[in-house]
Amino acid sequence: MMLNRLPPDWQRYYAKHRTAIVTATTGLLYVVGWSLGSFADAGLVSAAILVLATIVGGYDIAKRGYYELRSRTLGIKTLVTLAAVGAVGIGAYWEAAAVVFLFSLGSYLEGRTMRKTRSALQELLEMTPDTAVVRRDGERVEIPAREVEVGEVVLVKPGGKIPVDGEVVDGESAVDQAPVTGESTPVRKTDGDEVYAGTINQDGALEVRTTGAGADTTLQRIIRRVEEAQEAQSPTESLIDRFATYYTPAILALAVGAFAVTRDAMLALTLLVIGCPGALVIGPPVSIVSAIGNAARNGVLMKGGEHLETAGKIDLVAFDKTGTLTKGETTVADVAGFGAEDDDVLRLAAIAEAKSEHHLGSAVLEAAAERVGAADSVATDGGAAVETRPSGGPAGIPDPDEFDVVPGKGVVARHDGREIVVGNRALLADRRIAVPDDVADYVREREAAGETAVHVVRDGTVVGAIALRDELREAAPEVVRALQDAGIRTVMLTGDNERTARAVAEEIDIDDYRAALLPEDKQAAIEAFREEGYVVAMVGDGINDAPSLATADVGIAMGAAGTDTAIETADMALMADELTRIPDAIALSKATRWNVYENVAIAVLTVGLLLAGVLGSVVHLAGGMLVHEGSVLLVILNGMRLLRY
Incomplete structure (x- = not known):
């Protein structure tokens, strides 16, 4: 009621800083009451002030403890409330006020440091x-x-x-x-x-x-993903929560049992306070939230604590080639005609690929636009000219009359009564089309140089071949080496032929490669690695390799900025096409796992030593509470180190 009489600005200030104000008031009353206790004639006043300090600082604690009991849980606030009430009941006013003040101070500092762990999210919000x-x-x-x-x-x-x-x-x-x-x-x-x-x-x-x-917007989708990830529990957090459900009642039972045996109320109250699993419960979330915030600030989205922990166990990384290890900017490196002009071969391939959405088809169309797009006609029958249509594809390339995609092999089209086939050796073998030796030699030479070569066939006869190149990302060898140095096996999965795959694999010095894979073959390869006992990460573009990304223990989508699907579905999304983020993200995940283990060890060791000290009459209520709150702050600060990892 008194608060309602304050000016609105004061009310807002109090609401925003309530915890700090209550903690400071409790501390001031505690110091005054404790100081007056040293005067023999001020004992009653000292007791009254210490009880007031207990009430001021303990009201919010008791209120939350009440709600804990209503929800049928027994948490640290309930135990602190019982300890404070019990201490007042036996006349230990100084101890009651000390417990409440120390717990309030610890909660305030805990809240402040937890807010700092979410600073990356706040930075994102301020960017809008x-x-x-x-x-x-x-x-x-x-x-x-x-x-x-x-x-x-x-x-x-x-x-x-x-x-x-x-x-x-x-x-x-x-x-x-x-x-x-x-x-x-x-x-x-x-x-x-x-x-x-x-x-x-x-x-x-x-x-x-x-x-x-x-x-x-992309930024808002990132913010939503970070919020969801920070709220989601990791397996370790879930395990500790389940443990605390049984552990806290066990501490209460221990305190009751100790009192029944020793009739020492102070011993029982001390056991209640210092046995609380505060540091154990708060440690892992701080580590997880700090790591997720750090990753988000550096352009890596983690779906949640579960995937963050799993990423810390990765011992095999499988890469898609095109668009991942390479730039995904395929260009025509060379065109060779065999019994036909080079430009005619390119024009034929462009007609067949006019309706294709494959990146190789796009490269052929771009090259045709540059080299032969201005031509009004092209020989498709050994000299007979076929007029282009103004309504055709890029640079006047006419659409084929019929068009069929053969997944993983190429395209088959018909135009002006002629069949045009553009594809790899497997497609030609399926259609029983013979490949002349000079064409085969040319294709082998280009593939050995790391290029992808496709055959161009007119009416069952190979008339040429087109070599396409996709430049490697400059960072690819460095990233592969960094993963190998960390003890992680690296594998490349590609739909390219054996020679092209081998050339790329040798250039980046990757551990292993699998060539001529269809999407389902890549998925099967991931499943086989997992069956061998590997914890597998698959790196792809988030769309074309969706089955493999979903099958892997951790799916990592490249270049997810602006892509709703990748942001929403990937376990880990790299907002830019920067391969160097992958070893960094895995290293952060591994550091987070160790940080969680450290926090659990600190919490368990502290509680164990305090319990032993209480039972050995070495640790008392206020001192035990001080050490207990110190352990909470220690695990928070340890977790926050991940913000600067």
């Missing part, structure tokens, strides 16, 4: 701009960022935060994407490039067409 400048009816209007509609153009000044997800439609600038992807250097953005809410525009003005705003 509140307003955006949009162009409406020819005018610039500043509106709340959450009210920007999809399709609207947002104007971003140099040095400003980008308020929406979108695509650059005008301007060029470097953008600091660290808040979303963890990338250490700014990324150059120009027309057609994606940008994300919360990233920082640096040196040029940008106009961005909105694809997501408010809650529907």
Whole structure:
């Protein structure tokens, strides 16, 4: 009632800092009461002040203890309340006030340090701009960022935060994407490039067409994932919670038994307080939350404590090749015609691939657009010209009349009455198409150089071959070596042929590789590794390798920024295409496992020593409470080390 009479600003201040104010008041009353106790004629006043300190500091504790009992659980707040009431009942006012004050102080410090462990999430929240400048009816209007509609153009000044997800439609600038992807250097953005809410525009003005705003941005999805991950319990946390369910009643029974045998109320109350599993319960969550926050700040999303703990056990990492170990930017390295002009071979392949969504098909179409796209016709029958259609594909490439994809092998198409086959040796073997020796020699030579070669067939005759190259990521050898140095086996799983796979594997010095795999073969390989006893991580793009990612103990999605599916489904998502995050994330997971073990050991050892000290009449109530709260703070500080790992 008195609080309601205070000015509104004071009420808000008290509500925000209630724990600190109650703890400070309790401490002040405790010091005054204890000081007066040294005067013989102030004993009654001292007792009254110490009881008041117990009431002020113990009210919230007793209230929470009551709710614990109502929910049929017996927790530390219930035990502290019983100990304080019992101490007052036997006239141990100093001990009662000391227990309440020390517990309040410990709770306050615990709350502050726990908030720091969630600092990464707060940093993400602060990255979200509140307003955006949009162009409406020819005018610039500043509106709340959450009210920007999809399709609207947002104007971003140099040095400003980008308020929406979108695509650059005008301007060029470097953008600091660290808040979303963890990338250490700014990324150059120009027309057609994606940008994300919360990233920082640096040196040029940008106009961005909105694809997501408010809650529907990559940054907000990251925040939701981090919140969910920090709330989710790890297996160790669940085990400790179940243990505490039985342990706490056992401590209560021990205290009652000790009193029944010794008739020493103070001994029983001391056992109640120092036997509480406070450090044991709080230690693992601090470690998990700190690690998840650290990872999020560096562009790695952990789905939760369970996957974080599992990642700490990984001893085999399987990599997809295309888009993971390589840049995923396939280009045509060479075209060779055998009985046909090189440009005619490329044009034929482009017609067959015009409806394909495969990355190799896209590379062929791009090369055709550059080399032969301006041509109005192309020989498809040893000299007979076939006119292109204005309505055709890129650069006037006509669509095939019929089109069929053979998964993992190639495509078969028909155009203007001619059959065109573009694919690997397996597809040609299936269709009983002979490969001339000179073509086979060319293909072997290109594959030995780490390229992928496809045959181009017209009406059953091989007329050429196209060599395609996907550049390795510069960090790939370094990442493989770092994992190997950590004692982790590395494997590459690819749909490419044996020679291409071997060339790439030798270049990055990977431990093992499996070639010519279909998606189901990759999944089977992951299952086989697990059956051998490995804890397996699969690294892929989050979409094409979905079965393998789901089968692995930990699925790691590359380049998940802006991809809803990867963020929501991956066990671990790398927001940028930075392979170096993988060994870092695994090392953090392993460090977290050890940190959890350290915290459990600290908690168990402290309680064990205190119990022995109480039974040996060496440890008393206030001193035991002080050591107990010290152990809680110690495990919190130990867990917080992971924030800077």
